[in-house]
Amino acid sequence: MSGDAAREVKVELAEGVKGDIAELTALPTDADSKQREDVEVLKRRIAELFLECEDNPHAGDLMGAGRHSELADCRRIRFDIDGFKGKPRFRLIYRNEPSDGARRDACGLRSDLGLVCMLIAKLVSVHSEMTSVRRKAQAEMALRTVKGSNEC
């Protein structure tokens, strides 16, 4: 969905989310060019997500009744920068107000959403597939070494 109607949805950041994003995009003083590039790509991804939420506030997965009843009508997006191999390391949780657009129009699109409130944008400690790939390579090397010594 796109168009003027979509832009009527305003995206706000809950207290603390700006800090989350600042933390995610902060560069160490001795950052190398790769780190700088990654942060720029992440910034672009965050901007894309922001615009996606404006265009389609139902883009994230509805969290439903889980461990935290407060988040039942919230939505979650797991994301990462393009080219990252592995499970997404970042999470964005947001809430559509009022109540995830309880009333919808005939096209199934929200007609009464006024606000997307982002609750959190965080980097979380997700196991990196890259580590798995490295370990697999090491294991294969060990296997080849065993095979090789056996053939002597």
Next chain:
Amino acid sequence: MPLLPRTKSRQLFEKLSDLEAQMREMRGEISVLHDRQADDEVEALAAERVRSGAAGRSEDGAQALTDLDIDLR
């Protein structure tokens, strides 16, 4: 002359293959656990923000991103 008899070598090779398969399975399980742990971590923080009223004290998103040098164009 081989260091190990052929049968022993095959047994050893099979054992290694089994171990490798077990490792793969464990890595998959660990990966799922990490993913779930990550979700739990952010959910707890988000729920805390709702409870504490931080979600009600919101600011304009576009302006906040501009402040952070994130271009929305």
